[in-house]
Amino acid sequence: MNNELQAVVEYMEKERGIDRETVIQAIESALLSASKKSMGAHREMQVTIDRKTFDISASVQTLVAERVTSPAEQLSLREARRFKPDAEVGDVVDVPIPPQKLGRIAAQVAKQAIMQKIRQAEKERVFDEYKDRAGDIVSGSVRRFDRSDVVIDLGRAEAVMPSRERVPTEEYQPGDRIRAYVLKVDNEAGGPEIILSRTHPDFVRRLFELEVSEIADGTVEIKGIAREAGYRSKIAVVSHDEKVDPVGACVGMKGIRVKNIVRELSGEKIDIVRWNDEIKTFVTNSLAPAKLSRIELDDDLHTVTVTVDPDQLSLAIGKKGQNARLTAKLTGWKIDIQKDEDAMGFEERVKLAVDRLATIEGITAEQAEKLVQSGFLTAEQILSAEADDLEAVEDFDAETATAIRASVEKHFEQQHGDVDA
Numbered sequence: 005m006n007n008e009l010q011a012v013v014e015y016m017e018k019e020r021g022i023d024r025e026t027v028i029q030a031i032e033s034a035l036l037s038a039s040k041k042s043m044g045a046h047r048e049m050q051v052t053i054d055r056k057t058f059d060i061s062a063s064v065q066t067l068v069a070e071r072v073t074s075p076a077e078q079l080s081l082r083e084a085r086r087f088k089p090d091a092e093v094g095d096v097v098d099v100p101i102p103p104q105k106l107g108r109i110a111a112q113v114a115k116q117a118i119m120q121k122i123r124q125a126e127k128e129r130v131f132d133e134y135k136d137r138a139g140d141i142v143s144g145s146v147r148r149f150d151r152s153d154v155v156i157d158l159g160r161a162e163a164v165m166p167s168r169e170r171v172p173t174e175e176y177q178p179g180d181r182i183r184a185y186v187l188k189v190d191n192e193a194g195g196p197e198i199i200l201s202r203t204h205p206d207f208v209r210r211l212f213e214l215e216v217s218e219i220a221d222g223t224v225e226i227k228g229i230a231r232e233a234g235y236r237s238k239i240a241v242v243s244h245d246e247k248v249d250p251v252g253a254c255v256g257m258k259g260i261r262v263k264n265i266v267r268e269l270s271g272e273k274i275d276i277v278r279w280n281d282e283i284k285t286f287v288t289n290s291l292a293p294a295k296l297s298r299i300e301l302d303d304d305l306h307t308v309t310v311t312v313d314p315d316q317l318s319l320a321i322g323k324k325g326q327n328a329r330l331t332a333k334l335t336g337w338k339i340d341i342q343k344d345e346d347a348m349g350f351e352e353r354v355k356l357a358v359d360r361l362a363t364i365e366g367i368t369a370e371q372a373e374k375l376v377q378s379g380f381l382t383a384e385q386i387l388s389a390e391a392d393d394l395e396a397v398e399d400f401d402a403e404t405a406t407a408i409r410a411s412v413e414k415h416f417e418q419q420h421g422d423v424d425a
Contacts, residue, residue, distance in 0.1 A: 010058045063098040130161040131196035169201035173234035203233035218253040227279040230333035240279040290331040294320035307338040357381040366411025
């Protein structure tokens, strides 16, 4: 028995990484539980395993009685003095129990309890190992899929990457090796739950910290990250050493550093932006390589209005508005990108004027076109016009003109506060 016990303890210690003393205590507790079920839960018992020989010793507290009426719980004075020479009637004596007396049922219960204790010890070990690792990057292999969630084998533990934390452009197969960001670790009733993510912006941050030594040592600081996982990320960096170029440090010699990160992110594009506390400069850097004509700030609305030449508009906005969205996330300001009207042709200006008036609630696209054709190119011109001038617009009557003016006044009140009629 002791050889088998020693083998179990050593296996759990070497293969499962569970502390030897933890395993032995779990077995002692399990044997004690089994013994009580076999010999009576109300009786005080003790089970001890020798740490060197692995011999098991068990004892039960038994009352010394002058006349034994319950052999299972009482002991005669003569028998008691075999275990305790100075025993007297009324004393409680620890009587050794041969391990074989626990019986087959007790042994089965002990085995189940031992495994339960060991599984609990494994769960506690896993939680202790990962509880402080939130924010780290871990490596593992895809084990299986639970609906759209990915179960990842980390070696001594399993982790879950929920569908919301998966990059939409990535596909996985069982056995694939992947790296992921530890989002959080919860100690649930069924065991620790390790949640991983490959979409979190801080996954990109940690990859840069691992790849770029200047970030790791604090010379270069990441001031912000905006990300659309699987497609594009913008990262703002600043150097605390004037001799170190933050963008160059992140890109690396011949681009090797950023290429390694792009490869890890399955081809996701990364824009490295030079951070600046002056918002106009920061927005200019973030929208590069688009060339900007003018930048205007509205502190009240926390909006940056960017004007670009017509040939730069699509570059500044980006595919499906992605460049503008990421710039807004990175800077924390709303970004409004417009064409430079001075650089527009006549037809473009007319179309822009129609589109702007049509955005006002209460003015249809057809009405906006007729207003522009009559010379009312802006909402300000409509407000300053006389009623007769508005009624002179094609197909407008007094009621329509009054409604148009009311819609423009309401629009200005919403945008700029009260407007004098």
